[in-house]
Amino acid sequence: MEFGIQETLVEDSPLFINQVFESLLKAIAVGELKPGERIRQAALAARLNVSRQPISHALQLLKHEGLVRDAGRQGVEVTPIDPEYMRQLYQARKALEVTAIGLAAQRIADRKAPTAEIDALKHALENGHRTYDHHESLPLLIQADYKFHSALYQLSGNAVIGQMMSGRWAHLMRSMLIVLDDPYTPGRAWEEHDGIAENVLAGNVLDASELAARHLQRASTDMYKKLTELVVTTNT
Template sequence: MESNTSLEAVEDSPPFIEQVFDVLLFDIAFCKLEPGERIRQSVLASQLKVSRQPISHALQLLKHEGLLQDSGRQGLQVTPIEPEYMRLLFQARRPLEASAAALAAQRVADHRANDDECEFLRRMLVAGQDKVRAHAPAPEIAMAEFQFHVALYRLSGNTVIEQMMNGRWAHIMRALITTHAKADILVAWEEHAAIADCVLRGSVLEASELVSRHVQRCGIALCKHLEEVLAQPSHL
């Protein structure tokens, strides 16, 4: 998920389905296409300057990812954010991320992790901490969260973990942007620092346990904040 993608004209390149998919995925993840918003193929085709065929294929892929759902006769809308779905997602995410942390720490301990991988994790941690200190907008904080965890997946050496989680991060990011609970953001990045420290010291069990608790706490807090936000009159 590239941070410089946006729902703008796709120029000087073939209208590949994957390219259209990436543009729409970005806009759903960052709530530029809001939960519940109707999707109009003709509008998207005009904005992206492509035919309806790649739009149609990309929309079906997004529907498969659970980011779009049926709405009316042959229509689609951006899937509303459901606290129960997020609870299940974080429940599934917890052991996967714990495994990534354990694998990453083990690679460090065994001197199998290269310097670039370790430095990438450090840089993503510092970049995120800088965003938090600067009180950056919610989308920037959400992207920093995503990038930190991607760095952890890559340090694990298990490419399947990153592939499995990539499709879920759009769900997580739009929920984070919707709630943007500042107190939880501070706690989350304190936990990220502790996780990175354990991983880079090669402390396998501690890294795994920290990530497990981190994901569990974040999931509980996120669902609570989502329920509060969605209960407000503007979301009824």
């Protein structure tokens, strides 16, 4: 998929800069801009049909997120994936998501969850299975994964968890491009999603939380193993 922006905003406006930032963020998350790839502002400006000024501002925001870094005289590059950082990110993610899923199940049990949020989780689950069953591209499958977990954050009723995780999903998605490039892993992930969603929607707090913890621990272990193997291969 090609990334792009709307052309109806003034280039130096905060909204326009944010739009350029979001476009580049998505390009990094889904692998259109790959780890270690040099970022040439002139080429990006031409591709997005904008001047270099909003590109420069957006790149500064991406540096703050740790997704691009200085590359000496060559300008900037997409930050390579660091297995140790990803291991730590999954540790934090596990704590936040297990909490969110427990809260979501409790809201269901207490009959306090809005119907729209319940339907959003069901739709995200159905969409993920449809994307997987139809053998859609890996970036689309990863975006479906993001939407499923985002629906759980929303259903938790804790907006802070969603806000904290939202800024980390570009890191998660680009590592998932590597880990999920396996014929068995995506199917197993969606089976685990089924179990989590089933228990959340039944209001089973403890079972939902336990399944979430297992899911994230398994994902973390798979990710770290695959990324460290790639580092060893690249350095030999």
